[in-house]
Amino acid sequence: MTDPSGATSRRAAHLELDERVADRLRGQLPAVAERTVTAITAEVPDYSGALTGQMREKIENAVRIALGTFLQLIERADAADPSTPLSRALEAAYALGSGEARSGRSMDALLAAYRVGARVAWREVSATTVRDGLSAERVAEFAELMFAYIDELSAASVAGHTDELASAGRVHRRYLERLVQNLLAGEPEEVLRRSAERAEWPPPQTLTVAVLPRSNLRGVLAMLSPHTLESGEDLPGVELAEESAVLLVPDVHGGRRRRLTGAVQGHRAVVGPARPWTRVAESYQRVLRALALGLDQPADGAPLDTEQHLARLVLSTDPEALADLRAQVLQPLSALPPATARRLAETLRSWLLHQGRRDDVAGDLFVHPQTVRYRMGQLRELYGERLNDPATVLELTLALAFLPAE
Template sequence: MTHPAWREVPQAQVDRFAAIALAEAGELAQAILGAIRHEYPHVKLVEDESGEPMALVGIRRAIEGFVHNLASGSGKPRVPPEVFQEFGRGEGMHGRSLDSLQAIYRLGVRLAWRRFAEIGQQVDIAAPAMYELAESGFEYLDGLVEQSVRGYAEAAARQASERLRLQRQLIDLLLVEHHGDPVGTLAERAARIGWQLPQSIAVGVLLRPAREAMAPAVGQGILLDMESEHPRVVIPEPDTAGRSEMLHRATTGWSGAIGPPVPLAAAAKSLRWAETAVRLIESELLPGGEVLRCTERTEELVLLPSEELIDAVARRCLAPLDGTSAVQSRRLAETLLAWIETAGGAPEVAHRLGIHPQTARYRLRQIRELWGDVIEDPDRRFEMLLVLRAQRLRGERADRVDRAEAL
């Protein structure tokens, strides 16, 4: 004890006080437990290995610890940590708050103080010293609460860690190729984390803006796996009103892609499109700095990953340009693409390219001379359309890189 009035109490009186209090510790603990059961009948008491309620053990140890400390005069009362940390862990594991536990502690301290006051009178300890004893009791209460808070925090962290582990297991199961109906297996895993299986799903892949980047606050119901090299996000019912805007806000500053909505069993297909888009972002063929939607980047996702195939087709279907200069080849290629896209004549092509109609007519005549009747074949025109659009996309990417380097 650190209070002056208590230090002035003769040791003989302190020893008599301690002897009586320790002799009654078990009986007092039983009385306090009975009052707790009466005041808080909903509280479930956990028993230890001997079958004795842990609460009774904790109350008795708390009383004995306080009294021993009181008798020795060793300063601030030391709280026995194990039992009270376990109380806090129990509240955390069952999803309850610490409010009722703190109320129980206050009840116990009040009842203990009532009996200690009677013992103080019995051994003639002066009132100022007993007031200081009461203050020490409330300090002790703070220590009990502190130990329970530690246990509670430990349980909460353990539960959060376990939920993340189960969530990653569910994500892994969702994203494998399924043959047949996977709902039964998925439902069992989803139930462990309270996740309701959706009808449709979209899968996103993210690129970290920094190694220690905070996880995006994607909101309830959306699964997030931050342990992967590229974090994965699973979005149930992606077409739900407001979900797109919420994800956009949550992923501000991140790069990545969200695959197309698919049925639950086809989640792996949505993942593949998102991974394809992320590879294009890493190759600077798609812009970074935002989370793209694959459904809004269809042309790039279809044409850009097929570079080798497109180049092989280009060597064949654009072979007539081999004998032209680089400038002439570029102009004729853009004119050919404009003609295929507009399905019109020289005026439409001229308007699209911003050139004079006479220039467009001259280029179109050159095209007909170079390709001949092949240009009228719908299948060949479609091939040319794919090749020329792919080249245009690559050219736009090259222009972006040149501008960035110039800055």
């Protein structure tokens, strides 16, 4: 806030005001305050219609106090601490700026009000001082002091407005951060709705999680909805090469998903499914599983879209169950040398995926069709009629869909 021992107090120390003139000015304060508020209402659009009833009374009282403090400042020019009344006025001006910020108004309106108020107040005050015989030099000093006083009040209000916005911004960011934490944690719907209300965040139909390196974040956010939420917290249980950000993007479901994938193109992003906004934790968990699996990023710079890896994600949900299933259905190969068993398993997988088309299997494995025929003969000896059983075929397909690396 402006230093209360500043220019106004120093100038006041060099200006003496006749007690008779001071009494007359003090008697005019109510009328001057009323005319000042009337002028502000007429000339500053943001206050047109706003300064009525109790609000008008409060503002008129504030103007009276400000002008009274100004006169008191001059009358106390020889006091040991002339800044004392100014301190109170500056505190009031600071509070006024804070209140304007809380009301959602910019400082432009308040500064315009100060200018109008200074002009009206000086017109009334100068008429009185001239009529009471103050010299032109003294009137000029009086004017200089009054406008310096208004400048200090304006500066105090700007400081109050700025501090209030900064404080409100910090509080709002904290509410948004808490909302993101609650969403990703999968809190109950009533908790999420209260959290969204506190954060003044309008709930969308859906949210979609995207994870990307934080270094790429600014350009991506510029292409997305302003209501996109962000979390900078480390992803639990996932080791990434660089610091990453989690985005919760509203309403990019269905055909609008291209808007998101286009925004993160080339940014090594992983994108989860769209979910109703209260269930976005499901999208987050899907992304975490994709990251944990270490799926390769597409070579063309497109994001890793979890919607294109659903089978892999389903089969990775219970790795131990998948390992047990694989051991169970491949038990007929267990007595073979490991290299032979693996070749037969690869052949069986391709045979299942290509629905027994020998030439397609041969092309997939880069072998001759006769080799495929020979291997399938071995497999039929080992499995017998089980290869014609739908339940066995299902189990083999699941177990062999993604063979582990050697």
